[in-house]
Amino acid sequence: xxxxxxxxxxxxxxxxxxxxxxxxxxxxxxxxxxxxxxxxxxxxxxxxxxxxxxxxxxxxxxxxxxxxxxxxxxxxxxxxxxxxxxxxxxxxxxxxxxxxxxxxxxxxxxxxxxx
Amino acid sequence: xxxxxxxxxxxxxxxxxxxxxxxxxxxxxxxxxxxxxxxxxxxxxxxxxxxxxxxxxxxxxxxxxxxxxxxxxxxxxxxxxxxxxxxxxxxxxxxxxxxxxxxxxxxxx
Numbered sequence: 001x002x003x004x005x006x007x008x009x010x011x012x013x014x015x016x017x018x019x020x021x022x023x024x025x026x027x028x029x030x031x032x033x034x035x036x037x038x039x040x041x042x043x044x045x046x047x048x049x050x051x052x053x054x055x056x057x058x059x060x061x062x063x064x065x066x067x068x069x070x071x072x073x074x075x076x077x078x079x080x081x082x083x084x085x086x087x088x089x090x091x092x093x094x095x096x097x098x099x100x101x102x103x104x105x106x107x108x109x110x111x112x113x114x115x
Numbered sequence: 116x117x118x119x120x121x122x123x124x125x126x127x128x129x130x131x132x133x134x135x136x137x138x139x140x141x142x143x144x145x146x147x148x149x150x151x152x153x154x155x156x157x158x159x160x161x162x163x164x165x166x167x168x169x170x171x172x173x174x175x176x177x178x179x180x181x182x183x184x185x186x187x188x189x190x191x192x193x194x195x196x197x198x199x200x201x202x203x204x205x206x207x208x209x210x211x212x213x214x215x216x217x218x219x220x221x222x223x224x
Contacts, residue, residue, distance in 0.1 A: 032211075042217055044158075051211075090157060101210050101211060104174075
């Protein structure tokens with residue numbers, strides 16, 4: 001069965017600083033990998049996804065992630081964070097079959113931005 | 116542009132009571148899902164429906180039932196609520212990406 005580990009429960013970063021959120025996965029085949037963001041009181045929004053091809057994936061809001069098969073990792077990065085990036089971030093690994101997609105989520109990393 | 120709409124937003128139940136969480140999407144998606152979110156555990160899949168008329172169990176289906184009423188609507192029913200079902204419930208639809216509703220916060224006392 002697939003699993004996802006997000007080792008950092010909470011990260012605090014200064015506005016304008018760079019950010020890296022860690023994600024490690026376990027999956028038997030080539031994984032479909034995702035990063036979602038959740039603002040307080042809201043549902044989840046897709047930031048980016050990796051299915052195949054280029055291992056550096058660009059997403060919305062200036063985020064990117066790099067798939068490293070040798071390390072079973074899919075870390076999320078942003079060169080300069082903004083106060084509006086404060087949210088909870090979830091990494092997920094998915095199994096896609098015939099138009100439906102069952103995701104296994106990590107436990108999330110809460111990001112706090114300080115001025 | 117409503118997307119995925121969940122009702123109610125909040126609910127408090129006593130142990131043993133029943134209720135149905137409603138979900139509707141207006142994006143013509145075939146697939147719909149129910150997740151629960153608990154602190155420190157991320158989101159876990161309860162049930163999903165790949166198309167109208169079909170439903171399948173996810174990771175944590177015990178204590179729940181679902182109905183895919185039509186292509187738009189996918190409801191989640193708790194027949195006899197338990198305190199362990201206190202959680203935030205999210206409905207989602209679609210396929211890469213999933214589109215999520217804003218959640219139902221359920222407390223069972």
